[in-house]
Amino acid sequence: MKSPITLFSTAFTLSVLLFSVISATQAANYQGTVIKLEPSFYYELNETETDGGAMDTMGNAPKPGVFNGDYGFGGPEVGGEGPLTVFSADDFEGIPVPGLGGTDNLAHYSNNSGHVTLGDGNLYGSSSITVAFFFKAGPAQGGDRLFTNNLSDPTKSFQVNVANDGLVLAVDPSQTGLNAERTLFMEDNSGPDRRLIQSDSGWFHVVASTFGSSGSERASNFKLWINGVDRTDNLQPKVTGWGIDTGLAKIGGRKADPANSTTHSGAQDEVAIWLDRVLTDKEALSLWEAAITEKKIPLVIEDVQLHLGKSSNAVTVTWNSRRGRVYGVYSTTNLQSGEWEELDDGIESEGESTSFRDEGIPLTDQKRFYKVMELE
Helix, strand or coil: CCCCCCCCCCCCCCEEEEEECCCCEECCHHHHHHHHCCCCEEECCCCCCCCCCECECCCCCCCCEEEEECCCCCCCEEEEECCCEECCCCCCCCEECHHHCHHHCEEEECCCCEEEEEEEHHHHCCCCEEEEEEEECCCCCCCEEEEECCCCCCCCCCEEEEECCEEEEECCCCCCHHHCEEEEECCCCCCECHHHHCHHHCEEEEEEEECCCCHHHHHHCCEEEECCEECHHHEECCCCCCCCCCCEEEECCCCCCCCCCCCCCCEEEEEEEEECCCCCHHHHHHHHHHHHCCCEECCCEEEEEEECCCCCEEEEEEEECCCCCEEEEEEECCHHHCCCEEEEEEEECCCCEEEEEEEEECCCCCEEEEEEEECC
């Protein structure tokens, strides 16, 4: 539906009036909510190339995370499709999570052969800690690490793993059982919840936290939310043991070798880490609510610049845009005619905002109208 909006006029020789076609676009509702909660680190994992590394949105990491592996066809991938739905036991199609941004949102795929090395694990450890992320389920080989700070100190160590019995939280690499780890069981605690290692399950949203002054205390203080549901009562101790390696914090792996059996078989997205902080139930739930809630924003022209010349004029039009989209810009000197001249229908998005310059406007033009449309 076309909804004209006058955005700019000028008293120069040429008056420029701007019209934009309003279209439903998905904003990054989830990402915005994470940022408002001020995590210590936030890796959105939207990279499409590995060269620049994995960026910390909060700007607190001393350097970008390193993509460790042979990235490309048949191996680990950057720029893969992010979650559009997450697992639901009641609906085979899953629960939609439009708040992540739809197809604009991208993810990191470990695929058993690549992970992200964040840096010195000491920078990613604290006695109180919360980690939130999405992960795409896959079969576990040797205790796949979704997140680990690879620290030996039980007062700071924190690992979120998936193994043969599903999801595991661990805080003490030197111990097993009650004082060190918990495995997620089914809602009725009848046995391990292995849905989190089944490829058909798709994506899950996780918020995991703990606090305490010792390994045993921290193991007893685990808190776990899965897809907006508090599953803490389903955390049960098992005697397995969860080792560390390298001393480097990682997403999707544990050891230096990216093809090690502890590398995750699936994918990860939106990894946020809060140090010295346990999110409240309300805060944890707010992340889930943001994920399942679509926030629509209009396509609007944000700025216009008139460039006066001796033989002709020019106009630069700038609008809010979405990554990966294509836009068209049209103009007319007579709105009543209903005829719009197509200036360009193949303008690729430049990111959050995109500009187009219309050259060669006759000096005789007294008024010109513009509109922008998202085409694909």
